[in-house]
Amino acid sequence: MGGRVRRLGPDRVAFLAALVAPLGVLGALVPFRDSLPNTSVVLVLVVIVVAVAALGNRLAGALAALWAAVWFDFFFTQPYQRFTISRPADIQAALLLLVVGLVVSQLAARARRLQVVTITDADYLTRIHDTAELAQSANAPETVVDHVTAQLPEVLRLRGCRFEYGTLIGHPPRLEQDGSVTWGRRRWDADQFGLPDTEVELCAFGNGRFYGRFMLDPTPGTIPPLQARLVAVTLADQAGSALDTAAGR
Template identity: 40%
Template sequence: MDMPRGRSFAWLVTHRPLVVGVAVLLPLAACAVLSVFRDSVPNTSSALGLVLLIVAAASTGIRSAGLLAALSSAVWFDFFLTEPYNRFAITDQADIETAALLMLVGAAVSEIALWGRRQQARASLEQGYLDGVLRTAAAVSAGQSSTESLIEHVCGQIVELLQIDRCRFDPGDGPVLATIEADGTVKYNAHPLNVRRLGLPTDTEIELVVQSHGAIHGRFLLTAATSVVRPSQQQLRVAVTLANQVGVALATNTDDGNEGQPSTSS
């Protein structure tokens, strides 16, 4: 059975020294073997084979593996496959250009592979956000859980999403210094706060209003006191969406004549 992509990448990162070592040694072994056939195999063909090794090293998503594979390929291509042989010197202009291209290809492919890894991680994260919202929305629409358990569930999701310390539901509307706005921005003492640079406030609870169709049904009070966390605006907007799902449930309960709003924390 194939190893899932996430687990395979985690294995590569965990075994980084081994991966980097293999990336460095494979070009050496390949050039040593190719040197036996250098009279019959043109250097352009040998260089293409080395490019495949560089691409394989770069595809691990470890920048140092791709770059060192390229450097190793250029060095051993020079030593084994260019005149004067078995010396670190190149006299032919075409061979100099080939060695330089090996380095450039290694750098380019490594950066492309890293970009792909980042895009994959971002897509996976966004899918996780969407799945969380959809599960909560499904629970609200189907009435599968009580209001208390829904609030507890959403509190847990917000804590995990924003990597904060605590979340609690408060039916009141007392003054707070920090608030998360509907568009995912944060205000501190009524002034916009650059969360990506400064992080969420650690000296006060942060208000996340619970509302439905413009009507406020309480709020979540978030605590991020033990460490500075810097969630993206997208993460904060997901938190707003989750809170508003609770607002829908509370609005439904109010319409049904149940106006009690429980207090819970996570």
């Protein structure tokens, strides 16, 4: 009587992919590293991290991000085939890969819980990457806040956006962390009706502390998809983290 074939669950498959996929993809790209810019390689790795997190969970996504950063260092930073980095630009690229990978893995895991297609759109990933890079290099958190304020109208197709520092005032509709919209105690069907035709707040938190809110001015008749709303939440989180880092200095 033959033994039963043991099937691997999605989480185990995701952990296996987190260990194998970054190494396999980077190994395949090694012959082209002289012609491939590191930013392109980073975006490829971020897509892998997204796929792993969507298949498994946050921990699998975080492991994929860490492993991708390690093998990126080994294969694509000088001196090659050594776990050392000699150039500041390569150090920054490796750190950004880790930061962006962790951020996007959280986003992908959140999308997976909502049973939606995970975010692999290059434009969305580039916006998250650019904001993370700015947060690493900006001397003032206001620079990151201004950057996100300029990004949100493009992501959500808004008429405008502004940022308010300080405490919450009033009870406008709110874009929540899971991409849903609430208005008072009611849930607004953003997938069918888009954002309400009034200012919508998107709060910026850093380490659990409230620092302000982005006030969104929706364009009537537009329906930003859930993916776009999740990206907007992630950008706001990055601004909140920048403000929290500055407050702790």
